[in-house]
Amino acid sequence: MTEKTDNNVSSSRILQGITRLQNVAAVWVLIAAVIVAIIMSKTETALVPLWFLAMAAGFTLQRSRFCFASAFRDLFLFGNSQIMKGILFGLAIATIGFAINMFKQVPFPAFGVMPQEANILPVGPSTIVSGLMFGFGMVLSGGCVSGSLYRMAEGYVGSWVTIGGVIIGMGLLSQTWNWWWNAVISESPLIWMPTSLGYGGAVILTLLGLLATFLFVTWLESRSGIYIPQATKETLPNETFDGKLASIWRSVFIKGWPATVGGATLGGIVVLMYMVHMPWGVTGELARWANYAMTAINIPPPTLLGLSDIGGCAGRADESGLFTHTFAVTVGLLPGALVGALFSREFKLRFPRSPKRYAQSLIGGIIMGYGAGLGIGCTIGAFFSSVPSLSVSAWLFAASLAGGAFLGVQAIKRIG
């Protein structure tokens, strides 16, 4: 018994030491991020708010352990819908925010004009193929693009492999995009609900769709058995001012956030990003890197047809220079997530033990990258920013994601 107590004392001392070290590191990361923001402001001032909003998004993803892959996967795997409900909640908030912003840009949608930066994407067979590939890939690799990005910052080496795979997959897509464009996508319409329904009808239909999805996932969850969480013991003294502050610090920086808080915060962040310039998306920047890499090894991608008429992520892949809007909203996620991981002592370099996990990360990443390129966005750009854009494509993409995730679950059950 005494031995155990001694162990606890020394390990808690080590824990305290690590805590201090990680807090100091977190402050340095924040300082570095501010310096990067100052440098970026010389290129364009709009980059600064986008950069900090992306940091807030990365922090939120890390704190609420928000994982789009698990939101879809765990519906089938365990009948768990916590994160999916958080997503639906965030989408409801973003839908209203986006509608107000789009109304300012296009007050009379019936004339057929669409807001330029909104993520309104083609609806057609390619939407289904991209959703299936993306959904399958994200379950196989263990995270979607945004999930793998924030896990990169948390020190998951498998996620670095996944992002490498995503870039390879996007390169493969760039090389084959024109075939898809000529055969399929050029015939696929961009369907924006307000054109025929007006803003009121489109917002109501979208909110009803979210409500119906909420009821559906609740039903799925109840089929696997209801559970009541155990009451958690709060041991911190709350009476004093210091105690209260410590308790607030703990719930923001140490404990994981509930999924609904994470979803609502992300919903607010995408609205703010759209107000600054464009909705959130993380695949445009990775597509740009894929194109740079292919150019560097002398297999530059062909001129991609049709993309200049479509908004969303890939439409900006041809921007040049280091500090672009896609750079700010994508790379900004990393310091945000790193700060979250350091303050909560969740940063650690983690190497998968089994070689087959590396293969899963790479292959899943390649399939997911190809799907993200084809769908002109990932779970963020083609889904989380696209549903509030009142685009029909987002719903077809989401249903296909669920289908792909279902297939992915069958695969990982066999891999073990």
Place this chain on the structure above:
Amino acid sequence: MELDVRGEICPYPMMKAVEAMKKVNGSESVVVITDHAPCLDTIPPQAIRNGYTYEVEETGSPEWRITLNPKGEK
């Protein structure tokens, strides 16, 4: 039964914990050692669904020991 799933990410820690709970079938406790924070949200609901109580102990930075006890024992 002790289950060391350090280095594994979602959904494997949870999948393996559920497998282990089914394997011992309530005859003994299952201890899951993990460095993956999302497990703290995903394993407890599965423990309850399988008729276990859970106890989470922070043992490292970041490392947790989740003890799953069959209900009725303890």
